[in-house]
Amino acid sequence: GENVEQHPSTLSVQEGDSAVIKCTYSDSASNYFPWYKQELGKRPQLIIDIRSNVGEKKDQRIAVTLNKTAKHFSLHITETQPEDSAVYFCAASKASGGYNKLIFGAGTRLAVHP
Amino acid sequence: KAGVTQTPRYLIKTRGQQVTLSCSPISGHRSVSWYQQTPGQGLQFLFEYFSETQRNKGNFPGRFSGRQFSNSRSEMNVSTLELGDSALYLCASSPVGYEQFFGPGTRLTVL
Numbered sequence: 001g002e003n004v005e006q007h008p009s010t011l012s013v014q015e016g017d018s019a020v021i022k023c024t025y026s027d028s029a030s031n032y033f034p035w036y037k038q039e040l041g042k043r044p045q046l047i048i049d050i051r052s053n054v055g056e057k058k059d060q061r062i063a064v065t066l067n068k069t070a071k072h073f074s075l076h077i078t079e080t081q082p083e084d085s086a087v088y089f090c091a092a093s094k095a096s097g098g099y100n101k102l103i104f105g106a107g108t109r110l111a112v113h114p
Numbered sequence: 115k116a117g118v119t120q121t122p123r124y125l126i127k128t129r130g131q132q133v134t135l136s137c138s139p140i141s142g143h144r145s146v147s148w149y150q151q152t153p154g155q156g157l158q159f160l161f162e163y164f165s166e167t168q169r170n171k172g173n174f175p176g177r178f179s180g181r182q183f184s185n186s187r188s189e190m191n192v193s194t195l196e197l198g199d200s201a202l203y204l205c206a207s208s209p210v211g212y213e214q215f216f217g218p219g220t221r222l223t224v225l
Contacts, residue, residue: 032212043204101147107157
Protein backbone atom coordinates (compact mmCIF):
# COMPACT_ATOMS: atom_id res chain seq x y z
CA GLY A 1 0.00 0.00 0.00
CA GLU A 2 0.90 3.66 0.05
CA ASN A 3 3.29 4.58 2.83
CA VAL A 4 5.81 7.31 3.63
CA GLU A 5 8.40 6.80 6.35
CA GLN A 6 10.11 9.84 7.87
CA HIS A 7 13.27 10.06 10.00
CA PRO A 8 14.25 11.23 12.50
CA SER A 9 11.17 11.85 14.61
CA THR A 10 12.99 14.52 16.61
CA LEU A 11 16.03 16.61 15.71
CA SER A 12 17.87 19.08 17.89
CA VAL A 13 20.51 21.41 16.42
CA GLN A 14 22.42 24.53 17.37
CA GLU A 15 21.64 27.77 15.62
CA GLY A 16 23.70 28.00 12.44
CA ASP A 17 24.03 24.24 11.99
CA SER A 18 22.41 22.29 9.16
CA ALA A 19 19.42 19.97 9.54
CA VAL A 20 18.52 17.04 7.31
CA ILE A 21 15.23 15.13 7.34
CA LYS A 22 14.79 12.01 5.25
CA CYS A 23 11.73 10.29 3.80
CA THR A 24 11.12 7.07 1.93
CA TYR A 25 8.00 6.35 -0.11
CA SER A 26 6.59 3.01 -1.16
CA ASP A 27 4.51 3.78 -4.27
CA SER A 28 6.82 4.03 -7.27
CA ALA A 29 4.08 5.89 -9.17
CA SER A 30 4.42 8.88 -6.81
CA ASN A 31 5.57 11.95 -8.70
CA TYR A 32 5.11 14.91 -6.37
CA PHE A 33 6.86 15.44 -3.04
CA PRO A 34 6.00 18.49 -0.92
CA TRP A 35 7.35 19.49 2.46
CA TYR A 36 5.23 21.25 5.06
CA LYS A 37 6.20 23.17 8.18
CA GLN A 38 3.72 23.27 11.04
CA GLU A 39 4.26 25.56 13.99
CA LEU A 40 2.39 24.91 17.20
CA GLY A 41 -1.31 25.66 16.83
CA LYS A 42 -0.97 26.68 13.19
CA ARG A 43 -1.78 25.22 9.82
CA PRO A 44 0.73 23.19 7.79
CA GLN A 45 2.56 25.57 5.48
CA LEU A 46 4.02 24.44 2.15
CA ILE A 47 7.71 25.39 2.21
CA ILE A 48 9.14 23.59 -0.80
CA ASP A 49 8.19 20.84 -3.20
CA ILE A 50 9.75 18.77 -5.95
CA ARG A 51 8.39 16.85 -8.90
CA SER A 52 9.74 13.55 -10.11
CA ASN A 53 11.36 15.01 -13.22
CA VAL A 54 13.76 17.04 -11.05
CA GLY A 55 16.56 15.74 -8.79
CA GLU A 56 17.11 18.80 -6.64
CA LYS A 57 15.45 22.11 -5.86
CA LYS A 58 16.69 24.97 -3.71
CA ASP A 59 15.03 28.02 -2.20
CA GLN A 60 17.36 30.19 -0.14
CA ARG A 61 18.29 28.15 2.96
CA ILE A 62 16.17 25.13 2.16
CA ALA A 63 16.68 22.45 -0.46
CA VAL A 64 15.07 19.17 -1.37
CA THR A 65 16.70 16.23 -3.13
CA LEU A 66 14.98 13.27 -4.75
CA ASN A 67 16.37 9.83 -5.57
CA LYS A 68 13.66 8.10 -7.60
CA THR A 69 15.57 4.84 -7.89
CA ALA A 70 15.88 4.48 -4.13
CA LYS A 71 12.49 6.15 -3.52
CA HIS A 72 14.11 8.58 -1.09
CA PHE A 73 13.75 12.32 -0.74
CA SER A 74 15.29 14.67 1.79
CA LEU A 75 14.90 18.18 3.17
CA HIS A 76 18.05 20.17 3.90
CA ILE A 77 17.99 23.34 5.97
CA THR A 78 21.23 25.30 6.20
CA GLU A 79 22.18 28.04 8.67
CA THR A 80 19.28 27.11 10.93
CA GLN A 81 17.59 29.81 12.99
CA PRO A 82 15.35 29.57 16.09
CA GLU A 83 12.32 30.42 13.93
CA ASP A 84 12.95 27.19 11.98
CA SER A 85 11.78 25.29 15.09
CA ALA A 86 8.58 23.45 14.12
CA VAL A 87 7.28 20.08 13.02
CA TYR A 88 8.16 19.23 9.42
CA PHE A 89 6.11 16.79 7.34
CA CYS A 90 7.09 15.18 4.08
CA ALA A 91 4.42 13.86 1.74
CA ALA A 92 4.05 12.03 -1.55
CA SER A 93 1.32 11.88 -4.14
CA LYS A 94 0.58 10.75 -7.66
CA ALA A 95 -0.35 14.27 -8.71
CA SER A 96 -1.06 13.71 -12.37
CA GLY A 97 -4.43 14.58 -13.84
CA GLY A 98 -5.18 16.37 -10.60
CA TYR A 99 -4.92 13.31 -8.35
CA ASN A 100 -4.50 15.11 -5.03
CA LYS A 101 -4.18 12.47 -2.33
CA LEU A 102 -1.19 13.35 -0.14
CA ILE A 103 0.35 10.54 1.93
CA PHE A 104 2.21 12.10 4.85
CA GLY A 105 5.17 11.00 6.89
CA ALA A 106 4.82 10.98 10.66
CA GLY A 107 6.65 14.28 11.08
CA THR A 108 9.96 15.51 12.48
CA ARG A 109 10.06 17.86 15.43
CA LEU A 110 12.98 20.22 14.83
CA ALA A 111 14.35 22.27 17.71
CA VAL A 112 16.94 24.97 16.95
CA HIS A 113 18.73 26.19 20.06
CA PRO A 114 20.24 29.70 20.17
CA LYS B 115 -5.76 36.39 -2.60
CA ALA B 116 -7.45 35.38 0.60
CA GLY B 117 -6.31 32.05 2.00
CA VAL B 118 -8.30 28.94 2.76
CA THR B 119 -10.87 29.50 5.48
CA GLN B 120 -12.60 26.96 7.69
CA THR B 121 -15.55 27.29 10.01
CA PRO B 122 -16.08 26.78 12.82
CA ARG B 123 -12.60 26.83 14.33
CA TYR B 124 -13.61 24.89 17.42
CA LEU B 125 -16.41 22.44 18.15
CA ILE B 126 -17.39 20.39 21.16
CA LYS B 127 -19.83 17.55 20.60
CA THR B 128 -20.96 14.47 22.49
CA ARG B 129 -20.85 10.87 21.33
CA GLY B 130 -23.60 9.94 18.91
CA GLN B 131 -24.10 13.46 17.58
CA GLN B 132 -23.25 14.57 14.07
CA VAL B 133 -21.20 17.52 12.90
CA THR B 134 -20.72 19.53 9.71
CA LEU B 135 -17.53 21.40 8.95
CA SER B 136 -17.11 23.98 6.20
CA CYS B 137 -14.20 24.95 3.99
CA SER B 138 -13.86 27.84 1.54
CA PRO B 139 -10.94 27.38 -0.87
CA ILE B 140 -8.70 30.01 -2.36
CA SER B 141 -10.51 31.84 -5.14
CA GLY B 142 -10.06 30.00 -8.42
CA HIS B 143 -9.09 26.69 -6.80
CA ARG B 144 -11.37 23.86 -7.83
CA SER B 145 -9.98 21.02 -5.74
CA VAL B 146 -10.65 20.66 -2.02
CA SER B 147 -9.15 17.86 0.06
CA TRP B 148 -9.84 16.99 3.68
CA TYR B 149 -7.38 15.58 6.20
CA GLN B 150 -7.63 14.41 9.79
CA GLN B 151 -4.73 15.21 12.11
CA THR B 152 -4.28 13.40 15.42
CA PRO B 153 -1.22 12.92 17.65
CA GLY B 154 -1.41 9.15 17.22
CA GLN B 155 -2.19 8.78 13.50
CA GLY B 156 -0.67 11.97 12.13
CA LEU B 157 -2.12 13.50 8.96
CA GLN B 158 -4.50 11.18 7.15
CA PHE B 159 -6.33 11.79 3.88
CA LEU B 160 -10.13 11.69 4.09
CA PHE B 161 -11.34 12.62 0.59
CA GLU B 162 -10.94 15.03 -2.28
CA TYR B 163 -13.54 16.88 -4.30
CA PHE B 164 -13.12 18.44 -7.70
CA SER B 165 -15.91 20.15 -9.64
CA GLU B 166 -18.50 18.84 -7.17
CA THR B 167 -17.38 15.22 -7.59
CA GLN B 168 -15.57 13.07 -5.07
CA ARG B 169 -12.42 12.05 -6.89
CA ASN B 170 -10.49 10.20 -4.18
CA LYS B 171 -11.35 8.67 -0.83
CA GLY B 172 -9.19 7.57 2.09
CA ASN B 173 -9.67 4.65 4.47
CA PHE B 174 -12.30 6.08 6.76
CA PRO B 175 -15.71 4.60 7.65
CA GLY B 176 -18.86 5.67 5.88
CA ARG B 177 -19.72 7.95 8.82
CA PHE B 178 -17.36 10.44 7.19
CA SER B 179 -18.83 12.09 4.13
CA GLY B 180 -18.47 15.29 2.21
CA ARG B 181 -19.67 17.35 -0.66
CA GLN B 182 -18.64 20.28 -2.81
CA PHE B 183 -20.79 23.08 -4.11
CA SER B 184 -20.71 24.82 -7.46
CA ASN B 185 -18.65 27.69 -5.96
CA SER B 186 -16.03 25.10 -4.84
CA ARG B 187 -16.86 25.49 -1.16
CA SER B 188 -16.88 22.14 0.58
CA GLU B 189 -18.43 20.60 3.63
CA MET B 190 -17.62 17.42 5.48
CA ASN B 191 -20.00 15.61 7.78
CA VAL B 192 -19.31 13.10 10.50
CA SER B 193 -22.31 11.18 11.82
CA THR B 194 -22.63 9.16 15.01
CA LEU B 195 -19.55 10.73 16.55
CA GLU B 196 -17.13 8.57 18.50
CA LEU B 197 -14.48 9.63 21.03
CA GLY B 198 -11.80 8.69 18.51
CA ASP B 199 -13.10 11.28 16.07
CA SER B 200 -11.58 14.02 18.23
CA ALA B 201 -9.01 15.63 15.94
CA LEU B 202 -7.98 18.66 13.96
CA TYR B 203 -9.75 18.55 10.60
CA LEU B 204 -7.87 20.35 7.88
CA CYS B 205 -8.97 21.19 4.40
CA ALA B 206 -6.60 22.06 1.60
CA SER B 207 -7.29 23.70 -1.72
CA SER B 208 -5.45 23.26 -4.99
CA PRO B 209 -5.88 24.92 -8.38
CA VAL B 210 -5.77 21.66 -10.33
CA GLY B 211 -3.14 19.39 -8.86
CA TYR B 212 0.21 19.41 -7.11
CA GLU B 213 0.41 22.31 -4.60
CA GLN B 214 -2.11 22.11 -1.77
CA PHE B 215 -2.68 24.99 0.64
CA PHE B 216 -4.15 24.30 4.03
CA GLY B 217 -6.75 26.15 6.03
CA PRO B 218 -6.40 26.77 9.79
CA GLY B 219 -8.42 23.68 10.65
CA THR B 220 -11.41 22.89 12.82
CA ARG B 221 -10.61 21.45 16.24
CA LEU B 222 -13.31 18.87 17.06
CA THR B 223 -13.60 17.52 20.58
CA VAL B 224 -15.98 14.62 21.22
CA LEU B 225 -17.00 14.08 24.84
